[in-house]
Amino acid sequence: MLTKRLLTNDKGGMIVLGLIALAAVLVPLCNLLIPEGSSFHISTYTMTLFGRILCFALLALAVDLIWGYCGILSLGHGAFFALGGYAMGMYLMRQIGDRGVYANPELPDFMVFLNWDSLPWYWYGFDMFWFAMLMVILVPGVLAWVFGWLAFRSRVTGVYFAIITQALTYALMLAFFRNAMGFGGNNGLTDFKDILGFPITAQGTRATLFFLSALALILGYLACRYIVTSRMGKIIVSIRDAESRTRFCGYQVESYKLWLFVFSAVLAGIAGALYVPQIGIINPGEFSPLNSIELVVWVATGGRGTLYGAIVGAFSVNYLKTLFTTWSPETWLFVLGGLFVLVTLVLPKGLVGLIARFKKSTPAKATTSDEITSTEHAIPEAKE
DSSP: OHHHHHHTTOHHHHHHHHHHHHHHHHHHHHHHTSOTTSTTOOOHHHHHHHHHHHHHHHHHHHHHHHHHTTOOOOSOHHHHHHHHHHHHHHHHHHTTGGGSTTOOSSSOHHHHHTTOOSOOGGGTTTTSHHHHHHHHHHHHHHHHHHHHHHHHHTTOOHHHHHHHHHHHHHHHHHHHHSGGGSSOGGGOEEOOOEETTEETTSHHHHHHHHHHHHHHHHHHHHHHHHHHTSHHHHHHHHHHHOHHHHHHTTOOHHHHHHHHHHHHHHHHHHHHHHHHHHHSEEOGGGGOHHHHHHHHHHHHHHOTTSSHHHHHHHHHHHHHHHHHHHHOGGGHHHHHHHHHHHHHHHOTTHHHHHHHHHHOSSOOOOOOTTOOOOTTSOOOOOOO
16 A cells, blocks of 8 residues: 555656566566577576666666755765675675685685785674675765765755765775775775675576565665655755755754765665676776766756656666667767756756656646655645
């Protein structure tokens, strides 16, 4: 019943979630059960590719929640994504044990190569799956809480907030590139063997990871949908459209923004944790500010402030990226820049807005609740 309530008046969301749920079942089955010679067989490479995009879609969803509905433009969500990925990578490295190149049961190969004598204290506990999953949530969440508390308390907003989030992810990238940090330096963490005792390159393991990525995206969408359709969602939208007015109505604007920012960071961390075992590596390049900027392009292309538009944008842009990097890698950045300009000038509501424009038979005002966009929504009265 809760799911039905969340998806009421959200036709686009229902279609997107239905397709994801269908893919979550059919893609692994077509990979595992249908012989390779069949035209209906889906290769492990293709399944892994789409599994990676599912993780990107969850990351885009996290950005759309804070940017599309609260007006917080973050250019640092790639950092939260990478931190979640590193937490998972540290667990996977601890599982290698004495099967590494140097056969050291305690130290990862890169630490042996750098003549480390013992395991750093912050690596302890990562040999346990539950601890690693806890860190996937806590590390991005705590960083987002500290950073957000300082920024929102100082009332840093708009382009200034975007700049300092970009500075945050750049600083983390430089730190993780250093060998002394103990995270593999330039090479990062790789050569993973298994996860929970299952070979990480096995076909069944890849199919399971694909299914879990799709499930995480569906649950993440429902959680975001629950937030934006609740009473708090109306307050969040009012903060985006009229922050001063909302504050004068008695609401603790900074608290709402901080809570939403932390939740969004946790979603990004979970996306990173699902991404790493599928791609097989995590390195400081994931902290690159360019990745966070590209992430904003996904959301803008799909349709900001719709949630399902972020998923559509992540799939469409990454599919284009796969095509162009295969055909002509040097042209991709030009295509990406041109796409952002095109969306900004011609498609301000993204692809989902373009589809909605074609489907409208009359110029009647849109009444769907998947775009809570105007200040005409009444701000709930503050409790005394």
